[in-house]
Amino acid sequence: MTTTRSAGVSEELEPHGRSAKKRRAILDAATEVFLQKGYLATNMDEIAALAAVSKQTVYKNFPSKETLFVEIVSSVTNRASDRVHTEMPDLAEGEDVAEYLRRYAYRQLTTVLTPRVMQLRRLVIGEVGRFPELAKALFDGGPGRAIAAMAVLFERLADHGLLAIDDPAVAASQFNWLIMGEPLNRVMLLGDDAIPKPAALRRHAAAGVRVFLASYGK
């Protein structure tokens, strides 16, 4: 959808633009209310009020509180995954694979270890018993997607003779948890103030990459 095209059909697109804006306002309001009150205590009236739309508009966009929450989880986790995996530039010509993996790991750490993602993850984990679908959405869109993307990357690096990997899925999962495990556990349990500073994250990423490459480097 280019600017030229939308300029030509502005009358058709403007109502669509308005409803997209409303949809966005509902999602933002809902995220705020869910994170503040928890899943169970949140109701659609409050979300409508905060988004400044009618309750009918909320229901027209999201038939239930659950679909709304699944949409939030998917959009937050997918946005984070995209930032790490889709938008991560390829290995530069002549760049060291260790340096590349350190950059990759650091990018993943700083994207996932944010108060918003961490709060959402805590909320979802606390509700696994009652609402397993929410956690399934987070599992698929978050770590599941991240590890699948990493497996593709590692296979490509192996094809280029830069890694020696027999099972890319296993290697990707190991890389992921070498990098994410320690700080994720810390922040999940000790709260957002425990998010490590950039220098500590870089040291942590470097140590994880060193272990990974001792096994899978050339």
Add this chain to the structure above:
Amino acid sequence: MTTTRSAGVSEELEPHGRSAKKRRAILDAATEVFLQKGYLATNMDEIAALAAVSKQTVYKNFPSKETLFVEIVSSVTNRASDRVHTEMPDLAEGEDVAEYLRRYAYRQLTTVLTPRVMQLRRLVIGEVGRFPELAKALFDGGPGRAIAAMAVLFERLADHGLLAIDDPAVAASQFNWLIMGEPLNRVMLLGDDAIPKPAALRRHAAAGVRVFLASYGK
């Protein structure tokens, strides 16, 4: 406290034995109610009723719902840690270090990945915002204690020339998350039915140990 000794002081010990029994009944009842209803919805009356003691007895043992819950978290996580770390037999004479680490990893996996520990961890994570002390107790008694014990073990193995480790704390954390990260995340998000079968856990442990030893083996 041997049988002989307690037989000799039975009059003194019996009341103590009764109150220890009551304390245990309160803890068991509380664990059940907390896991079923969540932290916030649990009240002391229900715990007293289920434990078949008076509410005063509950309060005499645990001045608040919070101290009661911290006690549960500490006792469950400490019992799990002890099983893995304190009770794990030393490397047998002539035993391969790889085989030993696979046993260690498997023991840790099967001890931590139980419905009770997982449900408690989910409950605690869901309440980090409101009750940070609960999560702190789980962090210290669970992964914190596990990784500290592992660091001591790795240092001993290094002293015996079986591992080459410069920073035992870093190596222990890496080992822990290579082993625990993937299945813990899976079970936390997908529920207790996602606890892997023994054969899958053994394969997973072996793959993690292989990567660890590529970096730290001799």
